Structure formats: structure tokens, C-alpha cells
Amino acid sequence: MTTAxxxxxxxxxxxxxxxxxxxxxxxxxxxxxxxxxxASREMPMPYGWGTGGVQxxxxxxxxxxxxxxxxxxxxxxTNAVSIRAFFARVAKVAVTTKTREATIxxxxxxxxxxxxxxxxxxxxxxxxxEPLRFLEPRxxxxxxxxxxxxxxxxxxxxxxxxxxxxxxxxxxxxPVKVEGRxxxxxxxxxxxxxxxxxxxPALQLFGAGREQRIYxxxxxxxxxxxxxxxxxxxxxxxSVPCGLCGATGVYLDEIVTDNxxxxxxxxxxxxxxxxxxxxxxxxxxxxxRSMPGxxxxxx
Amino acid sequence: MYVAVKGxxxxxxxxxxxxxxxxxxxxxxxALTLAQIAGQIALAVDRVMAEGSLYDPELAxxxxxQSRGDLIEAxxxxxxxxxxxxxxxxxxxxxxxxxxxxxxVSATYKDIPGGQLLGPTFDYTHxxxxxxxxxxxxxxxPERREPPETTAAPRVTDILGDEAMIEADGIxxxxxxxxxxRSPLAFPASRDLRLQALARGDEGFLLGLGYSTQRGYGxxxxxxxxxxxxxxxxxxxxxxxxxxxxxxxxxVTECQMVSQFTGSKSEPPKFTRGYGLVFGQLExxxxxxxxxxxxxxxxxxxEERRAPAQDEEFVLAHCDNVQATGFVEHLKLPHYVDFQxxxxxxxxxxxxxxxxxxxGDDRASEKEAAE
Numbered sequence: 001m002t003t004a005x006x007x008x009x010x011x012x013x014x015x016x017x018x019x020x021x022x023x024x025x026x027x028x029x030x031x032x033x034x035x036x037x038x039a040s041r042e043m044p045m046p047y048g049w050g051t052g053g054v055q056x057x058x059x060x061x062x063x064x065x066x067x068x069x070x071x072x073x074x075x076x077x078t079n080a081v082s083i084r085a086f087f088a089r090v091a092k093v094a095v096t097t098k099t100r101e102a103t104i105x106x107x108x109x110x111x112x113x114x115x116x117x118x119x120x121x122x123x124x125x126x127x128x129x130e131p132l133r134f135l136e137p138r139x140x141x142x143x144x145x146x147x148x149x150x151x152x153x154x155x156x157x158x159x160x161x162x163x164x165x166x167x168x169x170x171x172x173x174x175p176v177k178v179e180g181r182x183x184x185x186x187x188x189x190x191x192x193x194x195x196x197x198x199x200x201p202a203l204q205l206f207g208a209g210r211e212q213r214i215y216x217x218x219x220x221x222x223x224x225x226x227x228x229x230x231x232x233x234x235x236x237x238x239s240v241p242c243g244l245c246g247a248t249g250v251y252l253d254e255i256v257t258d259n260x261x262x263x264x265x266x267x268x269x270x271x272x273x274x275x276x277x278x279x280x281x282x283x284x285x286x287x288x289r290s291m292p293g294x295x296x297x298x299x
Numbered sequence: 300m301y302v303a304v305k306g307x308x309x310x311x312x313x314x315x316x317x318x319x320x321x322x323x324x325x326x327x328x329x330a331l332t333l334a335q336i337a338g339q340i341a342l343a344v345d346r347v348m349a350e351g352s353l354y355d356p357e358l359a360x361x362x363x364x365q366s367r368g369d370l371i372e373a374x375x376x377x378x379x380x381x382x383x384x385x386x387x388x389x390x391x392x393x394x395x396x397x398x399x400x401x402x403x404v405s406a407t408y409k410d411i412p413g414g415q416l417l418g419p420t421f422d423y424t425h426x427x428x429x430x431x432x433x434x435x436x437x438x439x440x441p442e443r444r445e446p447p448e449t450t451a452a453p454r455v456t457d458i459l460g461d462e463a464m465i466e467a468d469g470i471x472x473x474x475x476x477x478x479x480x481r482s483p484l485a486f487p488a489s490r491d492l493r494l495q496a497l498a499r500g501d502e503g504f505l506l507g508l509g510y511s512t513q514r515g516y517g518x519x520x521x522x523x524x525x526x527x528x529x530x531x532x533x534x535x536x537x538x539x540x541x542x543x544x545x546x547x548x549x550x551v552t553e554c555q556m557v558s559q560f561t562g563s564k565s566e567p568p569k570f571t572r573g574y575g576l577v578f579g580q581l582e583x584x585x586x587x588x589x590x591x592x593x594x595x596x597x598x599x600x601x602e603e604r605r606a607p608a609q610d611e612e613f614v615l616a617h618c619d620n621v622q623a624t625g626f627v628e629h630l631k632l633p634h635y636v637d638f639q640x641x642x643x644x645x646x647x648x649x650x651x652x653x654x655x656x657x658x659g660d661d662r663a664s665e666k667e668a669a670e
Binding site for chain 1 (some may be wrong): 303307308310311367375376379381383385480481482483484485486487541567614616622624625626628629632633634635636637639640641642643644648651
């Protein structure tokens with residue numbers, strides 16, 4: 001046993017493993033939306049906590065990168081804090097909460113509100129990479145369905161939703177078709193974020209550690225959310241603006257403020273919200289809450 | 300004020316300090332030593348080594364201590380450490396016929412060359428909590444025997460093999476054994492890969508699956524040909540030497556389950572094998588593993604695959620407890636973005652419901668309230 005003076009390689013993974021992951025990433029970029037099997041390693045955080053995303057980030061990060069980590073759109077959720085601290089420790093890279101400053105953004109469940117730029121890489125943490133999994137649990141079957149482009153089952157599911165509920169009852173992890181070929185799970189982002197994936201100048205990489213899959217959307221790739229001509233895809237719309245920064249057309253968290261039914265709707269993307277507030281935007285609730293008794297306050 | 304999860308960093312640091320405090324417990328009570336853990340809760344250490352896929356009792360004892368006795372957590376610690384270790388060779392197949400046997404029982408023969416040895420077993424203990432366990436009484440030295448003249452204890456399957464009553468052992472194809480920690484799992488899996496997955500698999504999950512085959516879900520009519528526990532030598536071929544070199548010994552439990560097979564068009568009736576091999580003294584695990592191994596071989600014997608234990612994809616995809624616990628427990632991570640999306644959808648769907656649907660049928664609304 002050798003436990004004395006343990007040192008880890010840059011970004012934790014050994015170079016052979018990084019090469020193996022990079023090869024998988026290259027293949028994924030070459031076949032947009034195709035799930036590439038890779039020999040996922042056992043990471044020092046649990047499966048389900050983002051081991052796939054962490055491995056992808058570890059394989060692509062360099063000493064000059066600036067890393068941002070978000071969970072539910074926020075830099076301050078505990079798991080985002082933990083993953084950021086992991087890379088600050090094992091890779092000693094600069095970390096940021098600013099979307100614009102980051103070269104790599106690892107995310108769970110959201111795409112930042114600010115448009116991404118060329119040169120940025122968005123790394124998604126993926127729990128179940130297979131969009132067909134809940135229609136057909138067997139990997140052996142779903143791989144054949146992808147190979148034959150046999151996606152009828154998915155359309156039937158979406159149609160049945162409309163027939164039964166009047167709506168497609170999928171609100172997150174809403175399936176997309178990439179460059180007209182592979183149906184892909186965008187990870188459990190709200191469907192609100194789906195349009196941001198389309199034709200993005202940023203590279204989008206998806207890592208599923210437990211399921212041992214990597215897939216990718218290269219920059220400027222067509223990403224369409226599945227829909228029907230008479231039931232076109234649409235995103236969630238909130239009836240109120242962000243209570244803190246007044247933003248509209250953004251995804252909001254609903255925060256329970258008291259036990260009398262009080263609710264605050266605020267930006268899920270905390271960096272976006274802070275940036276707007278620094279620029280002087282004020283939401284109705286921020287004003288009312290920070291200055292009790294003040295009248296008015298609606299921007 | 301908007302109090303979303305700011306200050307995560309301090310909260311995490313404080314949680315870790317509290318965890319360290321709770322792990323240590325009452326400071327007036329002496330701390331556990333690694334020797335105490337490895338020596339006195341040795342079977343827990345064995346399980347951690349087996350499912351952690353790393354044979355190192357001291358490291359496993361550290362993991363048990365660090366995890367406060369949560370064995371899946373300890374297995375996880377050992378696995379995460381194992382990932383960082385270099386692989387320098389695959390050993391030669393261990394020869395369990397040459398095992399230094401501590402326990403060996405066969406349910407198929409009354410007596411066998413080498414004898415039946417009960418060894419350190421719970422089997423015939425009366426499960427009465429012993430008052431001596433409350434304090435530190437003197438424990439008598441065990442009875443020891445002189446080492447036998449010949450240590451030959453052929454495996455029961457070899458005895459059956461002499462009569463060609465049982466299928467032959469697998470043939471060594473000369474390939475490196477498969478390793479699911481180095482290449483992604485793909486289906487159908489080779490048997491070596493399946494056995495590796497089962498050897499690392501969760502004891503409880505395999506126990507349940509093995510049990511289910513006994514109750515009719517993929518029945519295989521099993522007999523314990525033999526269970527043996529003891530130390531085996533691990534040999535590697537080093538190119539510089541030109542002959543195998545022993546690099547150490549490991550304690551293992553091996554179970555050979557002998558199952559009925561009534562024959563097919565091309566094969567005469569014969570016994571078939573289910574195989575279990577795990578690090579340490581883990582009889583329950585080795586036996587369950589051998590039942591599941593045999594059940595998974597359904598295709599080889601033209602058996603219809605109908606039960607969960609016969610379903611390779613179901614068994615292999617779900618037998619790993621580090622994966623399972625991660626994905627089950629990740630549900631406690633924040634999901635409020637997705638939950639919000641569902642909340643909005645439900646509100647919209649409820650708003651669109653025609654009014655009579657809610658007022659006209661009382662039973663329907665009662666049911667909804669109950670859900």
C-alpha cells in the first residue's frame with residue numbers, strides 16, 4: 001500500500017485516460033448527436049453528481065482555461081461549488097462565475113441566458129443519455145433503432161401526449177434531432193433552453209459517466225426540437241418578470257417566501273441576474289424587499 | 300430576502316467538519332485501529348475488497364473507518380482509489396485446486412479426496428447473542444491439525460469431469476481477460492466480463508437474484524458442488540524471466556454450483572456449471588454469484604430467457620452498487636429547474652380542464668386529492 005504523499009495528475013485523470021476520452025470526444029464531434037461509448041472511470045464523486053461532465057472537462061481543460069460551473073443555472077448550488085473546488089484543487093485553473101469570462105462552462109440542467117461565443121465550450125452533465133430509454137429500456141434495441149433511424153416510437157409517444165393531454169407533456173430533457181440525423185437527449189435542461197442549442201457558435205459536449213457515453217454538438221449545428229406541423233414546439237413563458245432584476249424572456253425559479261402562498265419568481269441564471277442588477281435593472285420584489293415600506297418600485 | 304443557496308462553500312466545509320466529528324464520536328472512547336477493523340470485522344473488510352475490486356485489507360480497513368461502517372461508501376472509496384492505480388499485468392488464472400484450504404464443503408458427495416472441512420463458519424452456531432460479546436472475555440485458541448501429507452484436494456467439478464458427467468471448464472483462448480473498468484460495457488457480454496461484473500456486484504442484489512432462481516424465476520436445479528475458502532497464489536508472467544513468478548497470495552471464496560441440464564439435440568444430458576469467485580471469505584456472495592452466472596448462461600443451453608436473473612442486460616446494468624447508489628441518491632441534488640417546468644405544465648393543464656370535470660364527478664376529485 002502506498003498512501004504517503006499522494007499526488008494526482010493535472011486535472012486528476014492520468015494522461016492515457018484523457019487521451020481515451022479525447023478520442024471519444026473527437027468521434028462524437030465527427031458524428032453530431034451520436035452516443036459514443038467510452039471507458040468511464042470511477043471518479044472521486046458519486047455517479048449522478050456529474051462524473052461524465054467532470055471527465056469531459058478534465059480531458060479538455062488546460063492550464064490557461066477559465067472554468068465556470070453551474071447547477072440549476074446557479075454558481076452557488078452546493079454541487080457546482082464542489083465541482084469548481086475540485087478543479088481549482090486538481091488543475092489549479094482560474095475559476096469564474098461570469099459566463100462571458102469562462103472558456104469552459106460545466107453545467108447541470110441549464111444553458112446560460114447570455115449567448116455563448118465561439119471558443120467557449122459548454123459541458124453538460126447527463127444522467128440518461130439515451131432519448132429512447134423510457135420507450136425501450138434495452139441498450140441492444142435502442143442502438144439498432146438509432147442505426148436504422150427508427151424514431152417512430154418517439155413520435156408516437158409525443159402524439160399520444162397530445163391526444164391525451166392536448167400538449168406534449170415533456171417539459172425537460174425534451175428530445176432534439178441533430179443535423180437531421182440522430183435524435184438526442186439534451187440532458188434534463190428545461191425545454192426553454194432547447195433553442196439555445198441550435199446553431200450555437202460554442203462547442204457543446206455531453207458526458208454521461210455512469211452510462212459510459214459521450215456525445216457532442218459541434219458549433220453551428222442544426223438542432224431541432226421534435227414537434228408536429230400542427231403542434232409546433234414552444235417554450236415555457238412566465239407571466240411575470242424576474243422579481244430581482246426585472247428580466248423577461250428568461251427562465252425563472254419559483255421561490256417560496258412564506259407559508260401564506262407568497263412566491264418570488266427570480267432568474268434561475270444567477271450570473272445573468274447579478275449582471276443586470278449591477279447594470280441598474282431593478283425588479284419589483286427586490287425594491288420592495290430591500291426597502292420595506294417603499295412605495296411603487298415596478299420598473 | 301432572496302436566500303437561494305448562497306454560501307455553499309462554507310456550508311460544505313462545515314458539513315465535512317461535522318461529519319468528521321460524528322465519525323470519530325465520543326473522544327473519551329479510544330479510536331478504532333486499522334488492525335482492529337481488519338482483524339475483528341474482517342468480513343466487512345472482505346466485502347469492501349471484493350466489491351471494491353482491490354485486494355488490500357489495510358486500505359479497505361481505512362475505507363471502512365472513514366465511511367463510518369457504511370460499506371457501500373467504503374467500496375466507493377476503494378474504487379475511486381483503484382482507478383488511479385497503474386495496471387502492469389494480468390495475472391495467470393489462479394489455481395484453486397492448489398488452494399491452502401481453510402474451509403471446504405461439498406453438498407454433492409459425502410466424502411471427497413481432501414475431506415470436508417468446516418472451517419470458521421457461522422453455519423451451525425445458534426444465533427443467540429452471546430453475553431461474552433458485551434465485554435472482553437478470553438477467547439480460547441483454536442484446535443489445529445497437522446498439515447496433511449498430501450494437500451491434494453481436487454475440485455469436485457474435476458471429479459465429475461473425469462466421468463464426463465459435467466461440461467468441461469472453459470477453454471483458455473489466450474486473450475487478455477476483459478475488464479469493464481477499462482472498456483465500456485457492451486452487450487452481449489463475454490462470460491469473463493460477466494463474471495467480473497458479478498464479482499464486483501452488490502451482494503444484496505445478487506443474493507436476491509440468486510434466490511429468485513430458486514423460487515422458479517429461471518430455475519436451474521442447483522447443487523453446491525463445492526465451496527472452498529483459502530489462500531491462493533497469484534502468479535504473473537514476467538517477460539524478463541520466462542517463467543511465472545508468484546507475486547503474492549490472496550484469500551478467496553470459490554463456489555462451483557452444479558446444475559442439471561437435460562440435453563439438447565446436439566448435446567447429451569449432463570451437469571452444467573455456475574461459477575462464483577470473490578476476494579475474502581464471502582460465501583453468501585460466491586454462492587449467489589454462481590447461481591446468477593448459471594442463470595445468465597441460458598442461451599448456451601437453449602433455455603428460454605424469461606426471468607430477471609437470466610436477463611444479461613438487466614443484471615449487468617444494475618448489479619453495481621456504486622452506480623446504483625449514486626443514481627438513486629442523486630435525486631436529492633437540486634432539481635428545481637425541472638420541477639418548475641413540471642409545475643408550470645400541471646398548472647396549465649389544470650387551468651384548461653373543463654369546469655364540469657372537477658365539479659361533476661366527486662369520486663374523480665377525491666382520487667386526485669389522494670394522489
